[in-house]
Amino acid sequence: MKGILRTPIAEDEVRALKAGDVIYVSGLLFTARDEAHKVLLERGEPFPLEGLALFHCGPVVRKRGDGWEVIAAGPTTSMRMESLEPEFLRRFKPRVIVGKGGMGEETLAALSEVGAVYCHFTGGAGALAAQRIKGVREVHHLEELGIPEAVWVFEVERFGPLVVAMDAHGRSLYAEVGAAVETNLEKVLARTKEG
């Protein structure tokens, strides 16, 4: 399936998605890296996050007049947030997580429990991401956390392509590719020995 999800995204919309689907998100996307996860879990959400898209990203931004211009905003490695994400999902219920590299088993379980998906956005595609960001609505904890770690709230239009890599039914493309890679590795190394 290929589709555009508009925030706030409903639980049944993400439960309908399957690993391997390619989607786009329009509406509100907020960033949170390690530090922001900790701060939001400690002090609560600055505005309702339910149904929004959470982006693991430390953007390059530039001040323009009273506002901000997003220069580049690709995803960061999601695994760093693994210890914080299950609780974050349960408490704030973002429906789509956007990042790169995938997450662990506890997050995969939380996705099923809460009703959310983890999507892979092409790592390093910071210019493409910035082009789909139409504006910065708000920024939180900027002074305390600095530009890359702050919570940026972006208005996005057709943000993607996003590959649904971990769905709400316990399926993870990363786990599947990982298993295939293990098998292939054994074959490749066996061939080398014989040669």
Add this chain to the structure above:
Amino acid sequence: MREGEDFLPITHHLLHVTEMKNELIEGLKEALRRAATVLPADVVRALEAARDREEGPARVQLEAILENVALAREKGVPICQDTGTQTFFVRVGTKFPYLDELREAIPEAVRRATEEVPLRPNTVHPFTRKNPGDNTGRFIPYITWELVPGDSAEIHLLPKGGGSENCCKLVLLTPAKGIPGVKRAVVEHIAACRGLPCPPTVVGVGIGGGADLSLKLGKLALLRPVGTRHPEPEVAALEEELAGMINALGVGPMGLGGKTTVLAVHIEYAHRHPASFPLGIVVQCWADRRAHVLISPKGEISVTGDA
């Protein structure tokens, strides 16, 4: 100020030197901009070839990468939000007349590029966590100086992203393991990295030397354009064999599965101690950003994207 003839040459010299330093700063800033915003043609060609042989999620990733590369170039914005640790390899002639100016110009160019390109402030104090915000700090920008005969200077820029740097590895093999041990260690390591270093990557392999030199050689190997082979046939053959082995793993673009896990494997080597066999594995993300600067003894500066 013009009363004494004696003043003239001094004033003239100082003016010239100040101008030269500024020219160097501007030239290097443009090289930093170029590296951050324009992906070298050899890398683009390799990514296009990869896109053409992939399908499914792998192809979606490569199409997004190429669209992103074209956008960054057209708009003059960074290809990736992680604009990296600014890394310079300088080969400077022993008779190059602007050595002092060049030494000062490099960090200054980094500060200016951070402001103007802009680059993400990527230097964090490991103890205080403070970020000076200008991409400079203790030992950073990271500069390797090599003295060579002559009167010109050549600089390779390699802004190195954090995600792929986190996948670098030092392996201290026993000499008995030899080259077969190198193959196993490299392939196992790249398999274990999966999608973390943003594949398809370029892998630089440094063999021999001491521990530090092997990693340095791995990084130096990245300066060579994708599509070129080591001049020695034995080394070139190993580069191709390793690339084939890694691409048979099926990690694929971004670790989502596929035929292309590396665009290339580059090897450099040094002689080793009889008791040691160091192996440095350096991983570079698909955004294999590089720029090249030549400075003539007259102070003419040329900047190109290709190494």
